[in-house]
Amino acid sequence: MLLIDTEACIGCGLCEDNCPFDAIHVVDGKAVVNDSCTLCGTCVDHCEVAALAIERDESEAIDLAAWSGIWVFAEYRGGKVAQVTNELLGVGTELAAQRGVKLAAVLLCDQSGDVPQQLIAAGADIVYTVEDPALADFSDDAYGNALEDLARKYKPEVILAGATAIGRSFIPRVATSLVTGLTADCTNLAIGDDGHLHQTRPAFGGNIMATIMCPKHRPQMATVRPMVMKANTPDPGRQGEIIVETIAPVRLQSRARVVRTVFSEGEQLNLSEADVVVAGGRGLDTREGFKLVEELATLLDGAVGASRAAVDSGWVGYPHQVGQTGKTVASKLYVACGISGAIQHVIGMKSSEIIVAINRDPKATIFDVADYGVVGDLFEILPRVIEKIKERRS
Amino acid sequence: MRIVVCIKQVPDAKDVRLDPVTNTLSREGVKSVINPYDRHAMEEGVRLKEQYGGTVTVISMGPPQAKAILSEAISCGVDDAFLVSDRAFAGSDTLATTYTLAQAIKKSGAVDLVLCGKQATDGDTAQVGPGLAARLDMPYVTCVKKISAVEDQLMRVERMMDDGYDEVEIDLPALLTVVKEINVPRFPSLRGLRKAKAFDIPSYSAADIDADPDQLGLGGSPTWVVKVFPPECKGERSMIEGSLEEIADKLAGILSDSAYGA
Numbered sequence: 162m163l164l165i166d167t168e169a170c171i172g173c174g175l176c177e178d179n180c181p182f183d184a185i186h187v188v189d190g191k192a193v194v195n196d197s198c199t200l201c202g203t204c205v206d207h208c209e210v211a212a213l214a215i216e217r218d219e220s221e222a223i224d225l226a227a228w229s230g231i232w233v234f235a236e237y238r239g240g241k242v243a244q245v246t247n248e249l250l251g252v253g254t255e256l257a258a259q260r261g262v263k264l265a266a267v268l269l270c271d272q273s274g275d276v277p278q279q280l281i282a283a284g285a286d287i288v289y290t291v292e293d294p295a296l297a298d299f300s301d302d303a304y305g306n307a308l309e310d311l312a313r314k315y316k317p318e319v320i321l322a323g324a325t326a327i328g329r330s331f332i333p334r335v336a337t338s339l340v341t342g343l344t345a346d347c348t349n350l351a352i353g354d355d356g357h358l359h360q361t362r363p364a365f366g367g368n369i370m371a372t373i374m375c376p377k378h379r380p381q382m383a384t385v386r387p388m389v390m391k392a393n394t395p396d397p398g399r400q401g402e403i404i405v406e407t408i409a410p411v412r413l414q415s416r417a418r419v420v421r422t423v424f425s426e427g428e429q430l431n432l433s434e435a436d437v438v439v440a441g442g443r444g445l446d447t448r449e450g451f452k453l454v455e456e457l458a459t460l461l462d463g464a465v466g467a468s469r470a471a472v473d474s475g476w477v478g479y480p481h482q483v484g485q486t487g488k489t490v491a492s493k494l495y496v497a498c499g500i501s502g503a504i505q506h507v508i509g510m511k512s513s514e515i516i517v518a519i520n521r522d523p524k525a526t527i528f529d530v531a532d533y534g535v536v537g538d539l540f541e542i543l544p545r546v547i548e549k550i551k552e553r554r555s
Numbered sequence: 556m557r558i559v560v561c562i563k564q565v566p567d568a569k570d571v572r573l574d575p576v577t578n579t580l581s582r583e584g585v586k587s588v589i590n591p592y593d594r595h596a597m598e599e600g601v602r603l604k605e606q607y608g609g610t611v612t613v614i615s616m617g618p619p620q621a622k623a624i625l626s627e628a629i630s631c632g633v634d635d636a637f638l639v640s641d642r643a644f645a646g647s648d649t650l651a652t653t654y655t656l657a658q659a660i661k662k663s664g665a666v667d668l669v670l671c672g673k674q675a676t677d678g679d680t681a682q683v684g685p686g687l688a689a690r691l692d693m694p695y696v697t698c699v700k701k702i703s704a705v706e707d708q709l710m711r712v713e714r715m716m717d718d719g720y721d722e723v724e725i726d727l728p729a730l731l732t733v734v735k736e737i738n739v740p741r742f743p744s745l746r747g748l749r750k751a752k753a754f755d756i757p758s759y760s761a762a763d764i765d766a767d768p769d770q771l772g773l774g775g776s777p778t779w780v781v782k783v784f785p786p787e788c789k790g791e792r793s794m795i796e797g798s799l800e801e802i803a804d805k806l807a808g809i810l811s812d813s814a815y816g817a
Contacts, residue, residue, distance in 0.1 A: 217774075299721070301694070325717050333684075337689040364783065373778050416725065417696055419721045423721075425718065534794045542799065
């Protein structure tokens with residue numbers, strides 16, 4: 162529970178101002194907490210007189226030292242290693258160096274071919290490979306049991322996976338079976354002075370960042386958004402160890418089986434890899450208004466992006482959504498039109514090289530991440546800009 | 556078929572804003588609503604019941620105010636609803652949440668199908684559905700965009716993937732998490748509203764669901780939030796000002812140079 166030291170409390174109201182849940186108020190000069198409190202700890206962080214604390218069980222739960230090594234789940238589908246796996250091996254290299262341990266990749270597949278060597282080239286010191294026909298298609302049961310069994314056998318201190326359709330589906334199951342913590346969609350990972358993994362992600366609807374730890378359980382597990390971490394430059398001559406593992410057949414039986422896979426080749430939108438993205442948000446007002454964004458994107462040979470507000474309004478489909486719950490882009494040019502700039506969106510585009518923001522509200526937070534900002538009316542500005550670009554090109 | 560749908564009360568995303576002065580969340584006047592993805596789970600449950608028979612029970616874990624969304628669920632066609640609410644649940648991360656929900660579901664009787672939204676818009680973790688399935692020892696499929704067939708002890712569904720979709724056959728009982736593409740949720744009906752008005756939503760405590768206190772709330776949560784801070788700013792930006800012509804001119808230059816190379 163939240164402990165309030167009424168002697169120390171000076172009734173300044175910082176806790177009240179910062180509570181994301183409207184759960185703490187100053188009454189008669191002292192902080193008082195109500196039933197909406199979720200014990201998130203925001204007030205404790207903001208209190209300048211140390212009058213607030215959260216009571217936690219500080220006893221040691223398990224033998225943390227028995228768990229060692231950084232693991233990356235190597236996502237392999239349709240004959241390809243997912244790019245996010247290389248990115249995880251990039252950040253994993255740093256984490257392993259900080260902890261003075263080895264970096265391992267776990268590859269679950271039906272035929273590994275030269276994939277283990279690719280993973281070593283990308284930074285893995287060890288590759289644990291399980292080859293079995295039951296692992297040909299992704300299955301929560303088989304993949305979950307295999308990773309769980311390997312984790313119990315080798316006891317890694319950290320397991321990372323991409324926050325992809327596959328990672329987001331089966332990793333929570335593994336964390337639950339191992340009775341440990343899992344942090345979703347991390348945007349930053351670091352080893353703290355305390356030796357624990359500090360996992361940072363947007364929280365409370367995405368408008369604030371939270372750093373999360375798993376201090377008394379192992380492994381520490383996290384999923385990481387694609388395009389956020391930096392991959393190592395592949396080194397084909399790099400040496401590593403390949404360990405072939407087998408999993409008990411009963412553990413590879415699936416109660417959910419893939420009957421057919423449909424790859425959406427033609428219509429697949431390569432938003433994540435586009436050099437230019439023109440994105441629109443609530444400020445476009447209507448589906449008609451959103452067409453201006455599409456026109457500018459076509460003119461610049463770019464892809465169309467959107468904020469959650471625009472997608473929820475039905476102006477454009479979900480595959481165009483950029484942000485925490487959509488795609489992450491790292492384009493050369495990102496044009497944000499009528500997007501307010503909630504961190505939920507910003508997370509998905511802030512790695513872009515040049516960010517141009519157009520918004521009628523001078524206080525819109527999108528300007529905080531922009532390189533160029535224009536305060537004004539999109540419906541006046543965009544048509545003129547489109548004309549002028551056409552003139553320049555002709 | 557007995558269907559249980561898990562729903563969560565979340566702040567209406569449209570209303571949550573960052574206060575530009577204090578850089579903190581401004582929740583003034585923010586309404587609480589049913590998590591948008593959960594609406595689709597509810598709707599799918601009601602549609603399955605209408606087609607194949609059975610009952611739909613909606614449950615939520617949350618503060619007493621969450622009764623409002625359960626009442627709304629009744630007005631949208633579900634048969635039964637209950638709340639699990641206890642101060643002991645405060646501070647739950649997804650592991651403690653799935654424990655609590657699993658206890659509540661087990662206590663409510665045998666289930667053929669559990670439906671959840673793919674994630675809640677406040678936490679955005681997408682971890683509760685899969686974690687709950689693990690707790691209930693059920694097979695599951697996440698991000699379902701279509702239920703294409705229901706047979707005896709079997710379902711066929713389409714799962715959204717990053718590069719297309721998978722058709723998956725799953726044994727029942729099972730858990731599915733659904734995406735918005737699966738259906739268009741209905742509005743409350745007059746009959747539903749009348750039923751909701753007369754329906755007294757029961758609330759169960761930790762003791763009522765036979766929960767182990769050590770697995771609840773903050774104590775049952777392996778993850779700790781140790782720091783919260785506002786997102787960083789880029790800092791150096793140049794604002795383009797002037798007449799409409801001047802702005803359009805400069806902007807066209809910046810966009811062309813960046814997009815086509817200077």
